[in-house]
Amino acid sequence: MLENLKQRVYKMNMMLPKNNLVTMTSGNVSGRDPETNLVVIKPSGVLYDEMTPDDMVVVDLDGNVVEGKLKPSVDTATHLYVYRHRNDVNGIVHTHSPYATSFAALGRSIPVYLTAIADEFGCAIPVGPYAKIGGEEIGKAIVDYIGESPAILMKNHGVFTIGNSPEAALKAAVMVEDTAKTVHLSLLLGTPDVIPDEEVKRAHERYLTKYGQ
């Protein structure tokens, strides 16, 4: 079932090591099928190199395994909480990518210091509180703190990104690490001027309407 979504979620999971966002078995991507509300997610603790599309696990929004021979990610309850409370979200990515997580460790948000942040995120990248892994606590924190942003930093932990597809959430995960690295490097030399809110809004709308094909 959901063969196409399994292929897409598998492919986006494989983009995590390709973009150096994960180590060993860390990180995961899920995708929701908008018609059935079923969710396809990475299995728990499997090496990326050894993973196949068939290893993806299908769960319903209550966490029951509908199909799959492996256990789903330990972050499944987190993903499902977000899907239940955000109808606009059909893809979620979780990583411990190092530069973004260096801000997360400190519980520190990333201001709009770069046009790339204005374009991709449209606002400062917010930070959520420390929350326990494995239950709904992180999911609730994401929903409470992420606002309009497609990315959030979780204190002492890592990064979660959301999108209307697994591909959109993956792009946000790549871009949060990319911009976090540049901002980190800048902060070692000084403090950039923040781009004013009005200009951030203008730039983000231009990006959403004019960029791409």
Place this chain on the structure above:
Amino acid sequence: MLENLKQRVYKMNMMLPKNNLVTMTSGNVSGRDPETNLVVIKPSGVLYDEMTPDDMVVVDLDGNVVEGKLKPSVDTATHLYVYRHRNDVNGIVHTHSPYATSFAALGRSIPVYLTAIADEFGCAIPVGPYAKIGGEEIGKAIVDYIGESPAILMKNHGVFTIGNSPEAALKAAVMVEDTAKTVHLSLLLGTPDVIPDEEVKRAHERYLTKYGQ
């Protein structure tokens, strides 16, 4: 039309991910045909892995698409402004490469701390003001602030490089990131002595006349 230039511009665009200067669809390279004044440029928002030479877009200096099935880069107006005001420029590269952009974010130029900067750039790497993406504003800032340098840092944004060919502009884009990284690492430990102007001039002239085949 312009099949050879399309191949060259395509190849230089592919050098951006190969040299770790871009992420996802960011960055772009263009080239001008000196005989017809037509410009070949990367399409907007296309993944490098999926791009072919045929996807390159041909525009005239006023921005009219002359050939191409895709929309040109959102930075096209920037490139065209530079080509119209700098007859010596036949190649332009734009990136958000992280070390160079960490200086750009701060609106901070890079002094001649290294023989490699004297050789390649012949002067400090200048910085331009914040300017809006998508129109001619950035093009005007480049022309006003770049001077004799083949590279400029744009505040809160990234890097633009120019050259008498796409290949020369690409080399400048690679070298600005390379030298920006080394200078950044140095500044975390101290402040290097600046190489004196006279010596920079001598070294740059030697490099232009003696280096290479």
Place this chain on the structure above:
Amino acid sequence: MLENLKQRVYKMNMMLPKNNLVTMTSGNVSGRDPETNLVVIKPSGVLYDEMTPDDMVVVDLDGNVVEGKLKPSVDTATHLYVYRHRNDVNGIVHTHSPYATSFAALGRSIPVYLTAIADEFGCAIPVGPYAKIGGEEIGKAIVDYIGESPAILMKNHGVFTIGNSPEAALKAAVMVEDTAKTVHLSLLLGTPDVIPDEEVKRAHERYLTKYGQ
């Protein structure tokens, strides 16, 4: 003899350059066969690219070469001391991976600033004193200072990790560098809150019992 263990130890040695934990011939992995107490270890000073499973050296716990045409690693006495004093250990990894070694150089332990440290290590990553390479001195320091942790930083030197298999020790070596990098980046911007001991214990136990297949 021990063909299967030789293959496994070879494979884990090759994971060191694949994960960017070693340079040239530095670093090594060994594995103990629990039935015979024989140890398979990397030969001394051989380039990873030129190494084969047959180059692995088999030694007994007293350091006598039982099989192998090459000299074993100069760290063999260190590995053997640990195997003799820790019956639970069947795999050991040694690297100079740069971020972890930057803490080791300073004789500085890594606190539990990240959920990944709580999950993988269950405690702060301890640091041992300076000890001479080549004899049992480092082995004794590891046994004396490592406690419950699977990883230890040796002052002015590098990293040793242990596990109940070569694969487990390798995972610890990858994760100590990964978390050391993120912690290092955080410390350049501020000081993270330490995750409280009770929560570290809970998270580590959850990880050991719930994570993976």
Place this chain on the structure above:
Amino acid sequence: MLENLKQRVYKMNMMLPKNNLVTMTSGNVSGRDPETNLVVIKPSGVLYDEMTPDDMVVVDLDGNVVEGKLKPSVDTATHLYVYRHRNDVNGIVHTHSPYATSFAALGRSIPVYLTAIADEFGCAIPVGPYAKIGGEEIGKAIVDYIGESPAILMKNHGVFTIGNSPEAALKAAVMVEDTAKTVHLSLLLGTPDVIPDEEVKRAHERYLTKYGQ
């Protein structure tokens, strides 16, 4: 002529991009044939990807091209000065590798903070003064300041390493960047204790006599 040495020098030049020590056409390796005193060196300004063993240039100790269709490296006079004044040297490497060059930019030597520095170098990595590229000035500074070390940092410039073979000089070039990176990362967090001279001497002698096959 000297086909074997050309192959070896070519191979060591190709190790520079493989180990991320060079960018575009920067850097070079040479080797001396001890019997004829002829030197094989990289051609000037050629991309590594496009270079073949046949492109290596053979020069005598006075800089006359004995064989080769391309111009030799602009650093040839530097290499030859060192060969004429150091009979023990049969291989030289030059790079701008970023971490080592960040110390070079500052005119700052690298103390023996790590066992890897004691083992490979046997002393602090020295620094030489600013010297003009292209003539014998750098060669003289290397000979005057390098002492017993196989590596030297040249102020505002980069790294030169020497050895009794191109392979030995290449290993020194890789290890100077590797240890410079770890020391740099340490210095951002604190100041390591220097390993005492007596212990450095003991460790270096052990490494020279016990390490490897």
